[in-house]
Amino acid sequence: MKSLLLLQLTGLLGLLTPNASAQSYTNFIRQVQGDTGVQWDATVAYQGTQASQLEVPLAGSRFELWTLLSTPLTSYLLDTKLVGAYVPSATVAIRTEDPYALVPRTRADRPFYVDVTTSGLLSGASFPAASKSVTLFRHVQSYGAGGTGVGIDRTQATLLTQASIVTNGSQTLSYQVNSIPGSDRTAVRGEERFSVFSLADTVSNVPASQLASQYVQIWPLARGSIDGITGNQKIRFAPPALTVTVNDLYPNSRVYVQIYKGASQLGMSGTIIPGSAIIVNDSVPQDRVILLKDYGSIFTEDGQWTMELVTSTPFGIDRLSFVSFTVDRTIRVNGMINTQN
Incomplete structure (x- = not known):
């Protein structure tokens, strides 16, 4: 039938x-x-x-x-x-x-x-x-x-x-x-x-x-790196230009570079460097290269700072890379005062 x-x-x-x-x-x-x-x-x-x-x-x-x-x-x-x-x-x-x-x-x-x-x-x-x-x-x-x-x-x-x-x-x-x-x-x-x-x-x-x-x-899990700055580097005035490379970003994710005062610590929420945030809404993983410069205004004071490359996915927030360094913009003048009679 x-x-x-x-x-x-x-x-x-x-x-x-x-x-x-x-x-x-x-x-x-x-x-x-x-x-x-x-x-x-x-x-x-x-x-x-x-x-x-x-x-x-x-x-x-x-x-x-x-x-x-x-x-x-x-x-x-x-x-x-x-x-x-x-x-x-x-x-x-x-x-x-x-x-x-x-x-x-x-x-x-x-x-x-x-x-x-x-x-x-x-x-x-x-x-x-x-x-x-x-x-x-x-x-x-x-x-x-x-x-x-x-x-x-x-x-x-x-x-x-x-x-x-x-x-x-x-x-x-x-x-x-x-x-x-x-x-x-x-x-x-x-x-x-x-x-x-x-x-x-x-x-x-x-x-x-x-x-x-x-x-x-x-x-796969995303991978990333921050190039242009090294651990314990001392930044005097203008910070160095950075190249941020990210591979296999999850199809539904956000990636950004953040900076915060102090030593490296997981779970920190810092200031996002302008121009570093990317949103991925796709069906397959993505690769990205981000160029950063002129971000010195973020450093509000001298001392130790940490920079992190972070991605946010449906599974949570993960740190892909980080580097800690020192900002020292103090100008020191060494001199001698002489007096004459």
Whole structure:
């Protein structure tokens, strides 16, 4: 028996604002027929309902929710659903500390959580095996040095674990660290993908199909340096020109150089050097070079001062580099007074 399916567009597309969706993204649903492999793409609004373009066969149909970013041209698979006779349902949702709505993402040193929900699983000897169990797969894939994931071949991902699920309900998997390949754990970049697949149904000749999938992007920790000044340097009058270099700034972050009186101390809030603050609002990490000069008016008195390169992200405030030095602008005159009779 074949029937049309009424699709409801909720979830991830609903997290995009109507304005952003209209101006920057093209959203569409791809329907792939389980018996013939025929596919049909239908453009959709960022929310609402509409009927499927093709009838759903006995072998089922897979529905893929995609969004296409115009600049830079990038496509994102947001969600998948398999619909058919005796086909269980599943959802996969990944949570991180970053509120970014489009694709779950986090930093290499931060945890993430995977919520897996299954329903429609049956029990009993009279039902086919494909209706009584599903398989959860965990894949990892590195983007490589400087990679962003654009154009990545996900068939090359490494299968890390797989497990059978035979009961309906929800479970949360917690990961304190990621498993992206790389010797320097602070510099890895890549993605972890969690997918739920149905079993192959040999009775109906239906192959194993993806029921739900989501991936989380892992980005490296930022690194930075302050060049042009050295530790314990004495500044007499005009301070030296500085070159501030920052690599792998988190896609949602702020970076700045601050100065405060006294020795180095974590957690200090100082005066931000004008021209040093940069806000990053992007989909991938960024590199920046900042040139600073003519900042001597910040030093209100002589003595020891500390300069810090700081970044603020959804995970907190981190110091990337610092240097302590001495300001001594006192003019001393050495002389002798002679008297004559």
